[in-house]
Every structure is written in structure tokens, then in C-alpha cells.
Amino acid sequence: MWLRRLLLPGMRTVLFLLLLSPQLHALLFSAECVETFSSPENSLPALLSFIDSASESLYINTYTFSSSRIAAAVAEKAEQGVDVKVIVESSPVGGMPDGEMQLLKALRAAGAEVYLYSGSLRYNHAKYAIADGSRVLVSSENFGEHGFPVQKLGNRGWGVVVHSRELAEYLTRVFMADLRESRRLEDKLEFYTFRQVPEVERSWKVYCLPGMKVEPVVAPENAVEAIVKLLGSANSSLYVQQFYIYPYWGSRQGSPGNPPNPFLEAAIDAARRGVKVRLMLDSYWYNTREDNPRSNLRTVSYVNQIAGEEGLNLEARLALPYENNRIRLYHNKGVVVDGKAVLVSSVNWNENSPTRNREVGVIIYSPTLREALLSFRLGEALDIVRGETPAGYFERVFLEDWHASGGKGRGYRVAVLLLLAGVAALLVLIRLRRR
Numbered sequence: 001m002w003l004r005r006l007l008l009p010g011m012r013t014v015l016f017l018l019l020l021s022p023q024l025h026a027l028l029f030s031a032e033c034v035e036t037f038s039s040p041e042n043s044l045p046a047l048l049s050f051i052d053s054a055s056e057s058l059y060i061n062t063y064t065f066s067s068s069r070i071a072a073a074v075a076e077k078a079e080q081g082v083d084v085k086v087i088v089e090s091s092p093v094g095g096m097p098d099g100e101m102q103l104l105k106a107l108r109a110a111g112a113e114v115y116l117y118s119g120s121l122r123y124n125h126a127k128y129a130i131a132d133g134s135r136v137l138v139s140s141e142n143f144g145e146h147g148f149p150v151q152k153l154g155n156r157g158w159g160v161v162v163h164s165r166e167l168a169e170y171l172t173r174v175f176m177a178d179l180r181e182s183r184r185l186e187d188k189l190e191f192y193t194f195r196q197v198p199e200v201e202r203s204w205k206v207y208c209l210p211g212m213k214v215e216p217v218v219a220p221e222n223a224v225e226a227i228v229k230l231l232g233s234a235n236s237s238l239y240v241q242q243f244y245i246y247p248y249w250g251s252r253q254g255s256p257g258n259p260p261n262p263f264l265e266a267a268i269d270a271a272r273r274g275v276k277v278r279l280m281l282d283s284y285w286y287n288t289r290e291d292n293p294r295s296n297l298r299t300v301s302y303v304n305q306i307a308g309e310e311g312l313n314l315e316a317r318l319a320l321p322y323e324n325n326r327i328r329l330y331h332n333k334g335v336v337v338d339g340k341a342v343l344v345s346s347v348n349w350n351e352n353s354p355t356r357n358r359e360v361g362v363i364i365y366s367p368t369l370r371e372a373l374l375s376f377r378l379g380e381a382l383d384i385v386r387g388e389t390p391a392g393y394f395e396r397v398f399l400e401d402w403h404a405s406g407g408k409g410r411g412y413r414v415a416v417l418l419l420l421a422g423v424a425a426l427l428v429l430i431r432l433r434r435r
Helices: 002-006 009-020 043-053 067-077 101-108 165-180 223-232 262-272 296-310 352-356 369-374 378-385 390-434
Strands: 033-039 055-060 083-089 113-116 127-131 136-138 154-163 182-184 206-209 213-219 237-244 276-281 316-319 327-330 333-337 343-344 359-365
Touching: 002 009, 009 276, 033 043, 043 067, 043 127, 043 136, 043 154, 055 067, 055 165, 067 083, 067 101, 083 101, 083 165, 101 113, 127 165, 136 343, 136 359, 154 343, 154 390, 165 182, 165 213, 165 223, 165 359, 206 276, 213 223, 213 352, 223 262, 223 333, 223 343, 223 352, 223 359, 237 262, 237 390, 262 276, 262 296, 276 296, 276 390, 296 316, 316 390, 333 390, 343 390
Parallel strands: 055 083, 083 113, 154 327, 237 276, 276 316
Antiparallel strands: 033 154, 033 206, 055 127, 113 182, 127 136, 136 154, 213 359, 237 333, 333 343, 343 359
């Protein structure tokens, strides 16, 4: 019902054509290994290692590129003769971050080819890289200090490095298509001092399980279809962590659920099937404004009201900062299904992101326990049971955030009540003394 209401006549035609296209529908590639990392814990060392591994080619597409430390590693590759190409959005919301154009000109001087996306899509919002036509890095984070921090203080984000020549070849075609719609930066900045690349602890998880599959999620081509399908596949648990989720799509004059956000409604429908559903949203001030009808406050209220009215195992929660404030924003765009499949992507849950932007994500499918046992891969079967899979890794990261926010949320509410009680008592004492 909600999907039928969503699809305007023109959009129905486009979706119909996309569903017919064998190039875009349900692509599934093999993955030899998958490296998983998260920001702020170990995203920078994972990215630097990925850049360092490139010996022939390094293609980067990111919404913004503002980290001088990351740029220093990329410039070194260009100076070594590696074919380096970089695409960034020419007009991000609010304009380019301070110093980004200088950094891009410095990369150009180092020998990299730099392009400013100026094509037909609304924004080039992707965050991925391809090394040597065989490995792909996909992240929820831009190439900046917050997404790839030095001191483990930054955004919450997820990322993977997928060892798959098939996936790399597919995304290289996407990259080259966007490059053709971009303007080449010709200016150079000969005198630029990159920030020193730090010595960082290189620790993150690497999974090399036979039978892993990866599905590309590319907007606007197949993002809506692929994500709705993933959400609809949940049987036992569905964990969603998003920077924001609009309670509805369309204009600001809508209302929760009307017109529907297909991602949000698919998550709620999963709970109606008996799936345990948890939605975790960022709580930064501009995502929780009282005067914004599409804020995370509205979404949390909408979801929890449905959960209460229908008695569903469904809860939405605002993410609260850790006590040590190591997480600045919950900028993630991730989903874990049944502890077996995980989406890592740049796709926000609004209408524009999956239907008008260039976005890139991947769904990693772990082999099932049954598949491992039938193939007599007992070591792999044990790993699956213990959750030692890409999906298992991100499920643990999610649950850590979920419980930290829940515990602190209760403590925060108690502290507020105590504070209000103290203020009230103080006012009473002042009034009595004045008498």
C-alpha cells in the first residue's frame, strides 16, 4: 500500500525499466576477503593501509575531501607513478570545506588527476575507492578529519574493504561514467605542506570466509529496490543506524507515514512479521529540531507510537554521546539483518539520497551455517556460530552503541529530574527567606 502510494506515474515507469535491466538488478559477486572497520576506532589506519596497497591504480570518489593527512598518502602514490584519479562534489551543501580546493590543487601538483562532479545528478555523495582493479573500499564517511580521525575522536561510521575483482570492475565502470560528467581541475598549487601522515595502530578485522557474496547498492539506479529488499529479508533481527531518517518523503507539508518513506515502512513491516527491530538515529541539534517536521525527534516518536499501539518488538532511539565524548556525530548509514547480512553505504534515508544522488554501498552476505556444514568447512561453521563474520562485527558495534545510549539516556533523564527538583527546592527556600 505504502509503496503504491509512493510511486508517482513517472517514477513507476523509471522503476519498471530499472527492474528489467540485468545490469542493475540483483547483482551478486564473490568476495575473497572482507576487511571491516569503524570510525572513530580504526577507520584511518584501514584507509591508509588501503591507499598504501595501491601499486597500479587508485580511484577515489568522495563527496568532500578535506583531510590533509589522507591527501598526503594519496599524493605519495601519485608521485610514485600510480594512476590516481579523484572525483569530488563541485557544490556540496554549504560550499566546500575550508581549504579543500587548496588541497585538491596540491594533489593535482603531485600528479593526481582531480575532477569536480558537475553532471546531471543532484549531488555526488558517494564515499568509495578502488585499488588496482581488485579491491574496493566503501564507507559512510567523507575523506575528512571527522570520518577518519587521528585521535579516535570523530563520527560514528562503518566501512569495509572488499577483495573482489568483479565488484571492482563493476564500480570502475560507475566511476568512469561519473568522471565523464565531471570537470577536470587544471589549476595546481606547487607550494603546499601536507600534514604528516601519522603512525597509527593498524588493527581491524579481516574475514576470509569461503562463500561470502557482495551486492553493490548504487543510487539512483538500484538503491531503493536493493535496500527495501534487504529490509524485507529480515527474519529474526534488524538493526539500523542512520544519521537521520525522515518520517515521510515528499514536501515539508507531509506527515509521518504520508507520503511514506519506503525504508522506514519496510523496517516497521519487519516488526509486524515478528522481527526484533531497533532503529538508532543521531541526536545532534540540527537532527532534533522541534520546528522541523522531518527531524529525528518526529521519527522516533512515530515509530515508538506504532510499537506501543501494536505491541511490536520495535524501538527507535536517539543516539547519545559516550561519556568520553569520543563520538561526535552518528553519521552512519548502516543496516544489519539477522546477524548474517550487512549494508555499508553512503545512502541517507531521505528521498533525495537514493533517487537523485550518486551513492554507493555494498551488502555483504556471509555464508550460512548450513552451507558451511554441507561443505565440511568446520572451522568456518564455528566462526559463523561465534558471529565472526562481517555482519557479526557490525552487529557488535551497533549493540555497543545501542546499550551505551540506552543506559546514558536513563541516567540523563534521572539527572534532569534531580536537577529540576533541586532548582524547585532552592526557589522555595529563597521565597521563604524573603518572607
